Structure formats: structure tokens, C-alpha cells
Amino acid sequence: MINKATQKALLISLLSLWALGMQAQELPKVFGRTVKSVNPDNGIIRCATDEYEAYLQEKDPKRETRAAFEAWLAPKIAEARAKKLEGKSAAAVITIPVVVHVIQNGDAVGTNENIPDGQVLSQIEVLNQDYRRLFDTPGYNDNPVGADVEIEFCMAQRDPDGNPTNGIDRVQKAQATWSDETAIDNNLKPQTYWDPTEYLNIWTVNFGSSQLLGYAQFPNYSALGGVGTNNGGSSTDGVVIGYQYFGSSTIYPAGNYGGSINQNAYQFGRTATHEIGHYLGLLHVCGDDFNTCTVNSTDSFKDYCPDTPASKQYNYGCPFANSCPSSPGNDMVKNYMDYTDDSCMNIFTQDQKERMIVIMNNAPRRASLLTSMACQPVAATDSFKLQGINLYPNPATTVINIKVTGNDLPDSYTIYNSLWQTVAAAKIANNANLAINTAAYSNGIYFVKIDKGNQSKTLKFIKN
16 A cells, blocks of 8 residues: 555656656757757757757768767877877967858847947957956956966958958848748858858857857868858858857947846856857767766767766756766866856866867868968058959859959969869969869869968859
8 A cells, every 4th residue: 555655756756757758848949959958047048059060960961970070089189198298289379360240130230139349349358268268357266277278369350352351240131030040051151151261250140039049060170061062061160149148248238138038147258158169179068968977988078078077967057066976076067168157157178178279270170270361450562452353154164264353463273172172273474374274173162262472262163
């Protein structure tokens, strides 16, 4: 005979299981996939990078899997560690050029999603505080074991055509909201991106009714996966963030930071810090495997960074948590790669730093940023104007021509195929060199990188 206390306990257990089942059913979808977690207090979706990566994997069968990426990365990290132990590694601060595409539908600058310049610039300031662990900032004051990642961010000073810019690209579109994430990926990004080998592209958008904060594109170890196309390659590479969560109300109080739902949690710029961590190859501290504390055989912990204690959950707010008591250390809830409030986050670890630096030096579209000229102001002597250069006919059959304005010829060109392998390269001595014979090229997508002095422009063409 079951007594009343036991009956009550069973009823509570059943109700709890039912509630969990209902919660799982009611979780929203992003990129056609049910998200793994939302903030229980306000329904916010902190990050959709994992769901976005799954979407890209399905859309592009050639895209590298996470397992393949980790297999490529592991020996490079081991090599970097060995060099460090031998004292052969040279520390150098990396600077990443940034373009912020402010997507709006005609509102005046500073109104709604057409966020003011000061809000954009406050975000860059937060990134430099967090990635450099600057003195008298939260990462410096609150977490003495944190790493100075030695990565900095600058607003671009020259656009893809070689013209001066402040790095803020205001793009007017007919629609005000972008609640359909696939429309961002298939239409908005390919129409607005700047060359991702020269710039970190960030898009700020109005997600509309979606409670999503942002997402990023994970790096590739090769140019496979649709370089220059809409399926996970260069035309989609970068970070997308809801405009209300971009920038810091502490640094620039006059910005558009949204309503009360995020007023205390997500207005200090850590959404961009988190998403750029993904752009540089970091995983969530729980490794997106939040049902178990089991670790993989490749590394000590699920995010491939042994100095972040094992965790099996996303954490919200700023709690004390120890979701894996069998492993040493509490959940690192203050890590930028957890799901906690902006004001809680204050640390990248040394192993996270190492992973980002190795990726910056080896992943093709990340390593190319090291030599970008985008942060150098346009000098008065830069008389050559790349904006007049174009390719025709496009698509091409037997010949592709480089069209220039006037008699100011480029210095040279380099042609790459869709795997970003060099197909041809030549100096340009006269107008005859502007006609490129493509008769022997296989059908597909190609890129022509045109150089003049310290300026360059990359154009795409199709060979039929």
C-alpha cells in the first residue's frame, strides 16, 4: 500500500517531468532548429551559433564538420605549445579591421535600428577592453587569472574600393525587421558584405519578434564550404547581432538599447564579445553538450580548453553553479562563452586565448586579416581609384576583361578558384594584359584580386 507521502512525491515527480516536456516542446526555433536553451526569466535566446552551424552543415555538404576542424586544429595547438615551452613563440598583438553594417529601413540616424555612431564605437571599446583585459575594466579588476588575448579591434579606415570610411556602413533596406534568419543568410549578407579576408563583417539588425541576441559563423580550416557563395562561405562570414544588444549603455548612454526586457542584462556589449569568440573558434564552455559531464577523448574538457572547468549547462544571470561536481572546479559562469548576463562576464582563459591565436594564424579567412590594410587611413598620395574597376563579361566563357577608368593601370592581378587556390597571376604592363584567357578554366566561381601599390580589390566572376 502506497502511503500519502509517497503518492505526493510521485505526483510531484510526474508534474516535474510533464513541465520539462512542455518546456522542450515550447522552445523556439532558429534556422529551423529548436534551440537548446532560453533564458527562463525572459525567453531571450542568448546565442544561435550552434544552430547556425548545424544549418550550414545541412545546406552545404562540403562544409567541414566540427570533428574535422578539431582534428586539423589539435596538432597546430600542440605545435604552438611546444614553441612556447621552447621560448620560440613571439608575442605580437593582432589587430582585426571591423566593418559594422547597420541595417535599417530609412529611419533617421540614431533612431530605432539605425543606431547612432556612438553606440557602434562603444562596442569596439568594449571588445578592446575584454580581449585585451585592459586596466580598470571588469576583466582586469574582477578576474586576476584572466588572459590578455592580445587581439584588438579597429574600425576600418578604407572601404573595399580604397575610399576613406569610418567603418560604419549604413544600409537601407525595404524591410524593418529580419525575424527570418534564413533571409539574412541568403539575401542580406551576400548583398552587403565586404571582403572577409580584409574585414570582420558585423551586421546589426532588428530581429523583430525573435528573442535572439546574435550568432556568428565558425571559421573554416580551408576554403571549402562555398567560398564566395551563399552556403556558408565568404559572403556569409561574420557576426549578426540585434541592434538593441550592440554597444554599451555605460560608455554611450544615449544609444538604442531596447526595452526593459534587456535593460539590466544585455546592454553592456558582451553579446559581441561572445559571438566574436565563436568567430575566432571558441565553443561554449559546456561544449553545447549540456546533458552530461562526460568528456571526449581528444581533450580534457568539452570546449577543448582544459582550463575551463567541466560544465553540463548554460548558466543565466550570475549564479554560483557546479553542474559537474565529479570534476574539479565550479562552472566558470563569468566566462565570456557562457550565457550569463553582460555584467557577470569578465574572463577569457589562457587556453581560450591560445586557441584563438592559433586559429588567427592558420584558418585562411582569419589569417588573411593579419595583412589587411583596412585600418590604415587613405593617404593623400593614394590617387589610384579602385572603385572604377570591374570585370566583363560576367559570366565569362573564353575571356574575362578587367575594366579600368582612364589610363591608370593596376600593377598586377591574381586569380583564385573556389578552393582559394591560385590559378594564375600576372603583372599588368599594358592594356593587353587586362584581357585574361579563361578558355581552359573549369566551369565555376573564380576571384580576381587586383593590386595597385598598397591597395587591392577582389572581384568575383563565373566561368560558364
